[in-house]
Amino acid sequence: MTTRTADEIGKEAHMGTLGTETHDRPIPRIDLGDFDRRKAEITEALWAASTDIGFFQVVNHGIPIDHIRRAFAETEAFFALPDSEKARHPLVKKLNAGWECRAQVRPSTGTADQKESYQITRPHMEPLALWPAPQLLPTFRTTMLAFEAEAWAVGMKILSCFADRLGFPSAFFTHAHDPAAPTYQSTLRLLHYFAIDPAQRQSLDLWRAGAHTDFDCLTLLFQQPGQGGLQVCPGKDREARLWTPVDPVEGVITCNIGDMLMRWSDDQLQSTFHRVKTPGPDEYQGSRYSLAFFCQANRDAVIEGPGRKYAPMTAEDYLTWRINANYATY
Ligand SMILES: O=C(O)CCC(=O)C(=O)O
Ligand SMILES: [Fe+2]
Helix, strand or coil: CECCCHHHHHHHHHCCCCCEECCCCCCCEEECCCHHHHHHHHHHHHHHHHHHCCEEEEECCCCCHHHHHHHHHHHHHHHCCCHHHHCCCECEHHHCEEEEECCEECCCCCCECCEEEEEECHHHHCCCCCCCCCCCCCCHHHHHHHHHHHHHHHHHHHHHHHHHHHCCCCCHHHHHCCCCCCCCCCEEEEEEECCCCCCCCCCCCCCCEEEECCCCCEEEEEECCCCCCEEEECHHHCCCCEEEECCCCCCCEEEEECHHHHHHCCCCCCCCEEEECCCCCCCCCCCEEEEEEEECCCCCCEECCCCCCECCEEHHHHHHHHHHCCECCC
């Protein structure tokens, strides 16, 4: 049995450089339609994509396009609030809930991501007064909670396929991500990458989001057309630093395996490096908004793979360790 500790963070330290762009590696697109009947076939497609590049896209996932648009409209309205207002709901790092601005320093770059973000993690929003005032954004809370639940449902469908393939009961990961439990720690993250200031020459050392793997089991990412910049670098391309752009397509959910599921699958499923690059002078220079749902197992879930490759660890200990390595102290 092995314990992975500094290794998982250490591998990031080498990924901060520019590298090369390639368009040769298509991101697999998987149709989730007619899920119950087609589950075995979908499972094989998900497994093949996730043991190979660790990134795939899903369509016919069941979230209507107007729900996605509404969630983006609320997101833009939230970030348009004055900083003084947003600062009333600051990120509680330990609980992964609340607003931060330029506070996430990636081990790969050593510089702060050029973004602000707001994390919705259900159990902490009310006790910590993290919701924006309803007078300012009357429909924000209900819209975002409904969207969070829809994203959760898609995540659990995908995770149930992995459970089948790993030899766990189908509902294994659904129980481990139970939203009714006080230990729930899955997070909907709203992201705003700042528009480029034309007065300032953009430094190539500044990233909208520096290269990283996610800490969670599975990430569902929503992008808006025209607001690109996401790039992925699968394990095989890591040494060569070959980055593939993931162009935004409305309604398509881009998914990636995170380190928690990589550990839980005894490394059968691959987490994949990704980043958001700063647009060049001939690219769209405006704001970029994205929405990421992180399926993070409940704090008390014990991560132990079917082959027991790694020592068991609670999801709480796992996340605390990773979050601490990723934020400047403030
Ligand atoms: O905004 C994006 O496209 C990616 C965000 C991301 O990778 C993250 O927040 O972990
Ligand atoms: Fe990420």
